Amino acid sequence: MRIEAVDFFYLAMPEVTDEADGSQDALLVRVAAGGHTGWGECEAAPLPSIAAFVCPKSHGVCRPVGDSVLGKPLRDPADIGRMSAEVAYNSMDLLQAAHTWSGVETALWDLLGRARGEPVWKMLGYARSHPKTPYASVLFGDTPAETLARARDIRAKDFRAAKFGWGPIGRGTAAQDAEHFIAAREGLGADAILLVDTGQIFIDDVARAAERVPALEQARATWFEEPFAASALAAYGALAQRSRSVKLAGGEGAHNVDMAKHLIDYGGVGYIQIDCGRIGGIGPSKQVADYAIAKGVTFVNHTFTSHLALSASMQPYAGLEDHRICEFPALPKPLALELSQNHLRPDRNGEISAPDAPGLGIEVSPAGVRKYLQEVDIQVNGRTLFSTPKI
């Protein structure tokens, strides 16, 4: 079969706020080939990502993503890999291409799995889909008392793992931050997994980040996520040298496999967090998972949007029994839930698994998509390059 159509759907909440909450909009991708349909999601700014698919060519290696996809053969996973290589080369000067391609690539895996009646994780070579321990992701409170209350609330909801992020951390003193870390541990209880995400707040300032390490270790945090800008490898590497029990985590900003490998090799992270919707899709994510195993690093998904994105991001490590922690969008905006008909729910052990169903195993809800759909129209010299398709 050949790829006949690639359609983009931009969804948004009626109001989008300044929260660091990635579920406020979504960019869905629908691909069609040989009578089959597949769906994927870009974890990316929708409008520039659509433009990167349809824009006029700038030159031989600054081509729109569409040039490397439309009309191409899709017979097996190797064809998806070939397209990945073509996008990387033909669009090397088009920065946004990686984010656009991520959603398309994911949709191609979904389509291929549906055509074959196989889950994506099986096509990736895994024998089974192992359950994962979901962690709830919340923001730190404005005060340690608020952080304590939020931790107790998570505990009451039976989560065995929680990630606290952003908020006031890094904006005041290390002593103030320490109170939040201790409060989070106290609220969660001694046996829960505590994760901390500082959202790049220290940019590349190793000394300021290092001041937070003793309190993180005292609170028995499992990881210290994104202390620095995604590209600040040397800063990561220096901080890794100064941490003992707490490991660094990062990788959500990786938009190619090399970036993730470098964060492991030069940045010294203990947890590599990959978003399928940014790194180029499921194939590149699986390459990172393989590399992580070889380097003794733990793979974790990064997901802050829908259950379509969640299923996609679980596929690359579904078969790795020992890589158990899983980011679970605990409190997404309604659009992220309503865009699919089914969802990944915790089992009786409180764990979630990548579905044992064809493709990604998630059914998109046309009504949910229509409810939040943004009508986009892009023209150059009066010619329409993109107009939101029918669903």
Add this chain to the structure above:
Amino acid sequence: MRIEAVDFFYLAMPEVTDEADGSQDALLVRVAAGGHTGWGECEAAPLPSIAAFVCPKSHGVCRPVGDSVLGKPLRDPADIGRMSAEVAYNSMDLLQAAHTWSGVETALWDLLGRARGEPVWKMLGYARSHPKTPYASVLFGDTPAETLARARDIRAKDFRAAKFGWGPIGRGTAAQDAEHFIAAREGLGADAILLVDTGQIFIDDVARAAERVPALEQARATWFEEPFAASALAAYGALAQRSRSVKLAGGEGAHNVDMAKHLIDYGGVGYIQIDCGRIGGIGPSKQVADYAIAKGVTFVNHTFTSHLALSASMQPYAGLEDHRICEFPALPKPLALELSQNHLRPDRNGEISAPDAPGLGIEVSPAGVRKYLQEVDIQVNGRTLFSTPKI
């Protein structure tokens, strides 16, 4: 003064081909503040770059570039640096933002220089603008005989340095490539500077790239440019270990300062090639130049478009007397020449210099812009987010 307006102009040749020739289109940026105007250029896909400035916010750190620029104060270079930091943070999840910001940042320096009556290089702290040795950039011929003829032609045009790139290199055997390298040297003569650019063709295959090193050294090539994908730091580092007289060159793909630093520290390049229109503008480029000096690496501009981009890309190292090689767009498409009224011409020594004139010292030609202007219209839900402005 405050930034009142940021306007984008997308120019394109009537026909854009698959050549690796970046002068086939252009994205110009015009900024207005306090009665002054400045111009810059993004070396980037125009449509996604415009979209990254005007798109609706996705969440707190996936904001359009415009949010960090419009209405902000512009009093001195520190204000430009503050905006750079804001774009990096507020748009951390918007991949294309760096390319968009690059043109805006450049235009802000131009505006500030014009307002103060100072060249940009003086605002960067340089006492004078040292002349540079321009190299002509051409493609390898399809046969060694064609490469020889092109080299003789360049020699006849009095260039003392030339770069041969792309074409058949890396697509056949190392022995076939060697004939091209030897032909290029023969045609240029013994005293000319020979540079070789293989346009990422070996992706991350160190062994295949290393097979080309003996012939490059025999032909006395000064550098071996972009053997690998821009992000393949480990491959660069391994190849650097296997080269003696020929140094690696790279960096045009860097879209932030860290990437350039890592190419020096982990990739072992001897020449760091920076495009102001991609790395985030003139300020970040100057940071790379400072770092290159500290590390004993030579800074070189990357420019394949207009003389506005050429002047911008020369500013960050204008004051470095010993960093002499300069990429000069020897055979650009007409639009790249016609978009400005003046041009950087070689002096009687065959050298070129960043202008001793306010700002970037290049006057944009409204007639030239209008001749190649593409009318862009972007709407979301019937609301116009971008429409090509008047010039």
